Amino acid sequence: MTLTQPMNEKVHEVLLLQRLERQQDILLGEYVRLIEEAREAGDYKSSLKALNNLFDRLKLSERILAQPLLETLESNPDDLYEVLNQAIQLMAKAGRHTDLVKLLELRVRLQLGDKSINSETVIEAVF
Numbered sequence: 001m002t003l004t005q006p007m008n009e010k011v012h013e014v015l016l017l018q019r020l021e022r023q024q025d026i027l028l029g030e031y032v033r034l035i036e037e038a039r040e041a042g043d044y045k046s047s048l049k050a051l052n053n054l055f056d057r058l059k060l061s062e063r064i065l066a067q068p069l070l071e072t073l074e075s076n077p078d079d080l081y082e083v084l085n086q087a088i089q090l091m092a093k094a095g096r097h098t099d100l101v102k103l104l105e106l107r108v109r110l111q112l113g114d115k116s117i118n119s120e121t122v123i124e125a126v127f
Contacts, residue, residue: 017065017093065093069126080110080122087126099125 031050038046069086076082084107091100106125110117 020065066090073123077119077123080117080119081107083119083122083126084110087122
């Protein structure tokens with residue numbers, strides 16, 4: 001592995017996330033338009049169906065964003081710092097600020113040597 005390889009991987013990851021966010025924005029706009037058109041036409045069944053499809057798609061994007069965290073949990077679940085760091089990045093990207101604050105507090109407690117924090121505590125905080 002060369003010195004530039006990790007940097008190239010990070011750049012690729014950032015570009016991929018930016019592309020995913022753009023696609024998500026376009027998709028969200030289309031679904032909102034479809035939902036509004038169906039409501040205006042009085043077709044509440046189609047409106048509800050479009051809304052349910054939107055929620056399913058948003059769950060998919062969260063799974064894509066969560067991939068690094070899942071890989072860390074599979075490869076090294078006992079590295080609490082790395083699991084927390086991946087979870088913090090995920091919550092920041094997903095805009096889940098309340099969960100982000102909880103995870104940051106947990107990381108501070110871990111850094112201060114809180115012995116009550118173990119892998120179960122971290123996993124419960126993440127999920």
